[in-house]
Amino acid sequence: xxxxxxxxxxxxxxxxxxxxxxxxxxxxxxxxxxxxxxxxxxxxxxxxxxxxxxxxxxxxxxxxxxxxxxxxxxxxxxxxxxxxxxxxxxxxxxxxxxxxxxxxxxxxxxxxxxxxxxxxxxxxxxxxxxxxxxxxxxxxxxxxxxxxxxxxx
Numbered sequence: 001x002x003x004x005x006x007x008x009x010x011x012x013x014x015x016x017x018x019x020x021x022x023x024x025x026x027x028x029x030x031x032x033x034x035x036x037x038x039x040x041x042x043x044x045x046x047x048x049x050x051x052x053x054x055x056x057x058x059x060x061x062x063x064x065x066x067x068x069x070x071x072x073x074x075x076x077x078x079x080x081x082x083x084x085x086x087x088x089x090x091x092x093x094x095x096x097x098x099x100x101x102x103x104x105x106x107x108x109x110x111x112x113x114x115x116x117x118x119x120x121x122x123x124x125x126x127x128x129x130x131x132x133x134x135x136x137x138x139x140x141x142x143x144x145x146x147x148x149x150x151x152x153x
Contacts, residue, residue, distance in 0.1 A: 017031075026109070027110065028108075028109035028110030028111075028113075029109060029110075031110055031112070031113035032104070032107075032109065032110060032111070032112035032113055034113075035100050035112040035113040035115075035116045036097050036100040036101045036104065036112075036116075038116060039093040039094070039096040039097040039100070039116065039120070040093070040094070040097045042093050043089075043090045043093035043094050043097070046086045046087070046089055046090040046093065047086075047090065049086040050066075050084055050085075050086030050087045050090065052073055052074050052075075053066075053068040053073040053074045053075025053076075054074045054075075054086070055085055055086050056068065056074070056075040056076065056082045056083075056085065057082045057083025057084060057085035057088075058082060058083055059080055059081070059082055060081050060082060060083045061081070062081070062083070064084065065081025065082055065083065065084070066081065066082055066083075066084045067079060067080065067081050067082070068082075085127065088127060089123075089127060092123045092127065096116065096119045096120060096123065099115075099119065100112055100115065100116055100119075103115065114151045117147050117148075117150075117151035118147075118148060118151055118152050120144070120147070121144040121145070121147040121148040121151070121152075122144075122148070124140050124141065124143075124144035125141055125144045125145070125148075
């Protein structure tokens with residue numbers, strides 16, 4: 001399944017770099033300034049996805065499984081509990097934001113945005129692995145691997 005939240009991450013980085021170059025401003029401090037806002041905004045954007053069943057998870061027997069009963073939802077209209085993948089991702093985004101806020105000012109210039117990209121990629125790989133069962137089965141996982149290759153240590 002193609003994750004609509006992966007592509008804005010790349011677009012964010014390209015757009016900010018072009019704007020900084022045009023204004024003759026260093027990219028690192030600007031990117032670090034906005035780095036914590038990106039996962040927070042992404043987390044807020046995941047709320048309607050979870051409520052509408054747009055990216056439902058695999059079948060589960062856990063007590064917090066979600067059942068989509070509304071035939072107008074994007075989720076499968078079955079009486080089968082599924083993992084609330086979007087809410088897992090919402091929680092992961094807030095954890096990433098908390099880490100970035102905590103480390104603000106402690107990393108070298110541009111380090112905060114690179115850390116965001118690395119943490120986001122690792123989380124996407126793990127989330128995709130949990131839902132698909134192995135690495136590399138979703139477009140989002142391939143994108144996460146590419147981001148890790150560029151932004152990682």
